[in-house]
Amino acid sequence: MVVEEKSSESLRENQINDDTTSTEQKTYSLEILKIIKEAQQQHGLRHSDYQRYRGYCSRRLRRLRKVLKVPQGDKRHFKRRDILPTMVTDDKFLQVPLIMAERAWSYAMQLRQESNTEPRKKFHLISRLRKAATYSLQLQELIESVNCDARTKLEAQAYVAWIHGSLHFELQLWKKAMENLKKAQVVYGKLASALSESEQIMYNARVEELAPSLRYCAYNIGDTTAIDDLMQMRGQLSGELLANLDSLIAQTREKQANAEEVTWRGQSCGVVPPRAAGLLIADSRLNQTLEKAATNQAKIDLLEAHLIDCKDAISIVRDLFKNELKNKDNDKLSPPQHLITYLQYIRLSRTLERNLALIKAAEESAKTKPQDIVRLYEAALHNLVEISQLQDDEEFIREQEAKTKGYRAFRCYYMAQSLANLHRWRDAMALYQRSAQHAKDALENYDNVLPESLKEALQKLEISIEGAKYAAHAHSVLEDGQEEESGINKYTKTKKPLYERLYEYREDNALLTKQPNVYKLPPSMQPIPCKPLFFDLAFNMVEFPDLSEKLGDQAKKGGQAGLTGFVKGLWGWGNK
Numbered sequence: 303m304v305v306e307e308k309s310s311e312s313l314r315e316n317q318i319n320d321d322t323t324s325t326e327q328k329t330y331s332l333e334i335l336k337i338i339k340e341a342q343q344q345h346g347l348r349h350s351d352y353q354r355y356r357g358y359c360s361r362r363l364r365r366l367r368k369v370l371k372v373p374q375g376d377k378r379h380f381k382r383r384d385i386l387p388t389m390v391t392d393d394k395f396l397q398v399p400l401i402m403a404e405r406a407w408s409y410a411m412q413l414r415q416e417s418n419t420e421p422r423k424k425f426h427l428i429s430r431l432r433k434a435a436t437y438s439l440q441l442q443e444l445i446e447s448v449n450c451d452a453r454t455k456l457e458a459q460a461y462v463a464w465i466h467g468s469l470h471f472e473l474q475l476w477k478k479a480m481e482n483l484k485k486a487q488v489v490y491g492k493l494a495s496a497l498s499e500s501e502q503i504m505y506n507a508r509v510e511e512l513a514p515s516l517r518y519c520a521y522n523i524g525d526t527t528a529i530d531d532l533m534q535m536r537g538q539l540s541g542e543l544l545a546n547l548d549s550l551i552a553q554t555r556e557k558q559a560n561a562e563e564v565t566w567r568g569q570s571c572g573v574v575p576p577r578a579a580g581l582l583i584a585d586s587r588l589n590q591t592l593e594k595a596a597t598n599q600a601k602i603d604l605l606e607a608h609l610i611d612c613k614d615a616i617s618i619v620r621d622l623f624k625n626e627l628k629n630k631d632n633d634k635l636s637p638p639q640h641l642i643t644y645l646q647y648i649r650l651s652r653t654l655e656r657n658l659a660l661i662k663a664a665e666e667s668a669k670t671k672p673q674d675i676v677r678l679y680e681a682a683l684h685n686l687v688e689i690s691q692l693q694d695d696e697e698f699i700r701e702q703e704a705k706t707k708g709y710r711a712f713r714c715y716y717m718a719q720s721l722a723n724l725h726r727w728r729d730a731m732a733l734y735q736r737s738a739q740h741a742k743d744a745l746e747n748y749d750n751v752l753p754e755s756l757k758e759a760l761q762k763l764e765i766s767i768e769g770a771k772y773a774a775h776a777h778s779v780l781e782d783g784q785e786e787e788s789g790i791n792k793y794t795k796t797k798k799p800l801y802e803r804l805y806e807y808r809e810d811n812a813l814l815t816k817q818p819n820v821y822k823l824p825p826s827m828q829p830i831p832c833k834p835l836f837f838d839l840a841f842n843m844v845e846f847p848d849l850s851e852k853l854g855d856q857a858k859k860g861g862q863a864g865l866t867g868f869v870k871g872l873w874g875w876g877n878k
Contacts, residue, residue, distance in 0.1 A: 330450045332396045334457040335490070338404055339504055352412035359405035366398055384440070387447035396454075399444060403437035403465065406430050431469040438465045453493070460489035464512075471515060480519035487512045566644040567695065572637025575622055578645065581615040584608065585648050598663050605656040612649040619645065643692050650692075654685040672719040679713040697751075704748030708756045711740035711763060718770065727778035734771045738764060 341362075346354030367373050372389065375381035385398050410430035417423040442458045467482030487509050494505035564571040564582060574582070588608055595601045623638035635643065661678045664670040683706060690702040718733035741760045744752060752760075800813065800820045812819060 328391075328449065330390065330393050330396060330445075330448055330454065332393055332400070332445070332450070332454045332457070334400060334454070334461050335504060335508060336501075337397070337400070341404070350415075352408045352415065356405055356408040356412060359401050359408060363398065363401045363405065366394055366401065370394055370398070372398070385444060387444060390444070390448045396441070396444060396448075396450075399437050399441040400461075403434045403441060403461075406434035406437060407465065407468075410434065428469070428472055431465075431472060435462075435465050435469050438462045456489055456493060460486045460493070463489070467512075467515075471519070474522075476519045476522040480516060480523065483512050483516050483519065487516065564641070564644075566640065566647075567693065567698070569635070569640050570637055571641040571644055574641060575619060577618050578615045578641065581611055581645070581648070584611065585652075588652075598659055598666070602656060602659050602663070605652055605659065608652055609649060609656065612645060612652065616642065616645045616649065647689060647692055650685050650689045654682055654689070657682045657685065672716045672723065675716045676713055676720065679709055679716065682709050683713065700748070701751045704744060704752045705756065707740055707744035707748060708752065708760055711737045711744065711760060714740060715763060715767060715770075718774075722770070722774055722777075725777070725781070727774045727781070730774045731771060731778070734767050734774065738767045738771075741767070 341358065342348075342355060345358040346352065370392070372383055372385065372395075374383050385395050389395060407430070410427050413423045413427040413430065417427060438461055442462050445454055445458045463482045463486040467479050467486060470476075470479035470482060473479075490505045490508045490512075494502045494509065497505065564574050564579070585608070588604070592601050592604060595604060619638070619642060623642075626636060626638045657678055661675060661682070664675050664678065686702050686706045686709070690699050690706075693699070714733050714737035718730040718737060721730040721733065741764050745757065745760055749757075797819070799822050800810075800818070
């Protein structure tokens with residue numbers, strides 16, 4: 303009986319000890335996204351230096367294993383040791399598989415950069431991504447096995463989904479890639495909504511980073527509208543993500559490019575290279591993308607990116623058809639030459655559109671001066687001159703002349719505005735009249751070829767010109783009246799000193815200042831006649847003729863003095 307009582311008491315004590323240890327079990331936490339983002343920004347990825355980040359991961363992994371006393375063998379022999387759930391006594395144990403996954407991923411990204419010149423490295427890239435996916439699964443299993451908080455488990459799920467989505471993306475398994483990337487995006491979005499505002503920025507940025515890859519996967523699955531969304535995203539991205547997105551868009555355009563014949567203004571362009579065909583497809587869809595742009599600056603960014611593509615496509619086509627472009631026929635352009643002309647027309651017309659968008663942004667800004675808008679309109683007019691030189695078609699030239707007339711009216715209007723700001727009312731009046739004349743000519747003579755948007759703008763401009771003319775006229779009349787009342791004439795603001803205008807009377811307040819304009823010092827240089835002395839240096843060498851016969855008796859009296867006496871008298875010495 304005593305033994306049974308002791309055994310029951312010991313069982314109760316063991317149960318109590320197990321309950322206390324279970325309640326006191328430690329909860330581990332690991333902020334995965336924060337750790338990897340800070341490490342990436344501090345060790346190379348700010349400049350897309352994946353090799354540097356890979357070296358940091360190796361050093362960090364070595365330090366972690368040394369601190370945690372989990373080495374993989376000694377200096378001579380290697381013995382693999384994975385982190386088991388029974389080993390975990392600190393948060394740092396969870397970082398070991400995370401850093402191993404990051405090291406494999408950074409190596410894969412380094413190989414992606416090198417695969418542009420060495421295609422065989424594509425296979426090595428995929429193997430490293432597979433290893434990164436394996437390590438990420440080890441991380442998730444370790445976190446699920448130990449007591450971790452909910453945030454750590456969610457971050458592990460999102461990280462595993464992102465790594466697997468990247469692997470399937472490289473393998474072109476679009477459906478699986480989209481599923482994993484979408485899962486990661488949803489989890490990061492949910493985490494961002496549950497955290498404080500200071501921590502939301504990092505998670506929202508990761509959600510935005512995944513959007514272009516998701517749209518590209520959607521397009522490859524069968525969503526034809528995804529390419530437009532990719533183009534719209536292009537103006538909002540930068541750095542490595544922008545480079546990846548550009549390559550995705552280029553690949554998509556090459557897939558869309560077909561063997562159909564391209565014609566422009568009734569003439570065939572012949573065989574179009576894939577890069578040029580992709581540009582033509584992008585140009586046909588650019589207007590739809592511009593309509594979806596939220597701000598005017600987004601439109602400008604899209605147009606500038608498109609202009610860069612135009613420049614690249616023109617250079618590629620010129621290199622391909624170098625020999626055919628040399629043999630130019632005066633009567634009719636060859637198909638490659640016509641294709642070059644078409645691409646140049648696209649580039650110049652989109653440049654004009656970009657300049658008009660800049661003008662719109664300048665007009666909306668309160669700090670912009672009229673002179674700046676004048677320069678933008680001059681650039682637009684220069685574009686129209688270059689466009690009109692591309693074709694000899696009368697209808698084509700008439701369209702460009704109509705636009706030129708309209709934009710000249712706007713340029714004259716803003717030139718008048720700049721002169722009005724300088725209180726040159728009469729010059730401003732003349733330019734307002736010229737602007738009104740240009741607008742009238744454009745609306746009357748080119749009504750059938752003038753674009754609707756430009757026509758509406760010119761009609762509004764005529765109303766603005768009328769009001770501005772009356773205002774300038776009123777200001778000029780008021781200034782003339784003020785001058786007559788105060789007795790100020792046109793010579794008031796003269797630069798003449800006081801000694802030159804003593805015969806005029808006026809009240810000059812400038813004479814009461816510390817630097818009155820009384821006399822010009824030093825006086826200006828004035829020309830004076832030179833003394834003959836400077837030209838008599840050769841006088842002693844002159845031989846005079848003998849005139850004694852003509853002088854008669856006077857020569858006998860003056861002969862004693864002779865020539866020396868004459869010279870003494872001339873120079874003023876010898877005689878008193």
